[in-house]
Amino acid sequence: MDTMRLDKFLKVSRIIKRRTVANDACSGGRVSLNGRSAKPGADVKAGDVLEIRFGNRIGKYRILDVKETVRKEGAAELYEVLEEDDSVKAERG
DSSP: OOOEEHHHHHHHTTSSSOHHHHHHHHHTTOEEETTEEOOTTOEEOTTOEEEEEETTEEEEEEEOOOOSOOOGGGGGGGEEEEEOOHHHHHHHO
8 A cells, every 4th residue: 555754745735835835734743533633744644634724714635545545637536625725625625
């Protein structure tokens, strides 16, 4: 089964647009993986559930696939949105 670093997945999937921002979010304790606080180097795989706090808002996503590279149009196929409000959706593009 393919795995990838959490910070890289967040960038490749375009949930967070830049890897440095993804790294900071993980290091700052704003990202949890399967219910546990996750570091930037944590391995993610298909089936994992991410929860990200954007200020006082939360986005929750299930990882469907892990790929090293993906075109912008295909990025949304890497995850399923489980929960997010309109402002979080606008923030991730």
